[in-house]
Amino acid sequence: MAAKNQYSFFKNVEKSFDKASVFTTWDNGILQQIKQCNSVYQMRFPIKRENGEIVTLEAYRVQHSHHKTPCKGGIRFSNAVNQDEVMALAALMTYKCAIVNVPFGGAKGGIKISPRDYTPYELEKITRRYTAELIKKNFIGPGIDVPAPDYGTGEREMAWILDTYVAMHPAEIDAAGCVTGKPVTQGGVRGRKEATGLGVFYGLTEICNMPTLMEKVGLPIGVKGKRVCVQGMGNVGYHSALFFQQAGAIIVGIAEYEGAIYNDEGLDVERVWLHRQKTKSILDFPGSKNFEKSSDALEMDCDILIPAALENVINGENAGRIRAKIIGEAANGPLSAEADDILNPKGVLIVPDMYLNAGGVTVSYFEWLKNLSHVRYGRLEKRFTENMNLHIVNQLEELTGKTISTVEKDFIMHGADEVDLVRSGLEETMTAATREIVDIWQKTPAIPDMRTAAYVCAINKVATSYAELGIFP
Ligand code: GLU
DSSP: OOOGGGOOHHHHHHHHHHHHHTTSOOOHHHHHHHHSOSEEEEEEEEEEOTTSOEEEEEEEEEEOOOSSSSEEEEEEEOTTOOHHHHHHHHHHHHHHHHHTTOOOEEEEEEEOOOGGGSOHHHHHHHHHHHHHHHHHTTOOBTTTEEEEEOTTOOHHHHHHHHHHHHHHOTTOTTGGGGOOSOOGGGTOOTTSTTHHHHHHHHHHHHHHTOHHHHHHHTOOSSSTTOEEEEEOOSHHHHHHHHHHHHTTOEEEEEEETTEEEEOTTOOOHHHHHHHHHHHSSSTTOTTOEEESSGGGGGGSSOSEEEEOSOTTSBOTTTGGGOOOSEEEOOSSSOBOHHHHHHHTTTTOEEEOHHHHTTHHHHHHHHHHHHHHHTSOTTTTTHHHHHHHHHHHHHHHHHHHOOOOOHHHHHHHHOOOOHHHHHHHHHHHHHHHHHHHHHHHHHHOTTOOSHHHHHHHHHHHHHHHHHHHHTSOO
16 A cells, blocks of 8 residues: 555556556557646745735646647646646546546646635735736637636636736737636636536436436436435535436535535535534534544445545545545545545446546537637527527417426427527536546456546547647657
């Protein structure tokens, strides 16, 4: 068992890649090219804090692959940021984009800070300075590399990045496409905020509706009634939990960094969220049992466990104690290779991060397209669709002599808004990707697990794209 300080996230990703590459027919040279990180930019810059203190910060942007451009991937603010982590996350972005057919190369960025330790004013200064560093080295732009939110960042930081970029590129007509995950008022797209969580829900729903997989794990078909535990109540964890609850699943456990809560009868996600806003802690939520350690949530009794925070939370040390039958990796890299080796033989179905949490980048793609087209989704066709639907409804009533209820009429007539189109594109993407990966897995019985099948899918797509570019004749 690897000690925690020996853990290399990038090596873990490489290990999974190698495990999968034996199920492909690509030349070793091609596989090596795909595996490497193409560009690694490490930077240090000083920031003067509000109290006058000067601190030097460590930050990164890694572009893993240029087989398609722009590169794409989030920026995280976390004390755990280091070069190995950002490289691993950038690699995962390449594979993730390939699987969901989003035409980007993978990238990732990070600043080694805990945002809780800085004031909003300081965070703005840091974000703007980081953006300026990226601009200086040509590491950002709508056709070059497009950042997005990740752990510790959100709409606010994306708006700062946009503003800094626009200030330095005043005449660039497509400048809004230099970053995604922006507020809607700043060129963002409706539905981006909840996209990763909703994508996790769509992906797992498709899994739960597959009779062969449910038979394998010994659970009934469907999401309804499934007992779900979510680790991390950030944007991804919160929305995943919310969509599962709305679909009739029972959220039995929720964890945050101060601890975890459990209730066999189900926790109301919205109320837990409000409780945490009010008391600054998830603990002591009425009717639930407290767990002092956040990691205890991972070992709770449940059907589906959704780790939605950081990497390596399930590793060689605790994997043996996991009781869930399905693990949906909403975070990037929450399971180490040792954890995979312990859980797979036990028959636990691990639904891998690099496709399951692809909802964020999928909707980022929609946002980028919106920015390049300079028009809101639905703007042109909404009224036309509604007029046509009204006409059909009137004809139906006239021809049958029956009246359609107002509720039904409103539903039929409704023309798609931006959020409807974004969600429909997301559902289609996640469902198709799930089927594609499961298909690869089932067609080659020697492929041992779903993660390996996902890597096979990704490797084949990236390699094909290189081959089509003529790089590997
Ligand atoms: N940070 C998210 C991820 O890891 C989103 C990336 C993006 O939208 O570019 O997938």
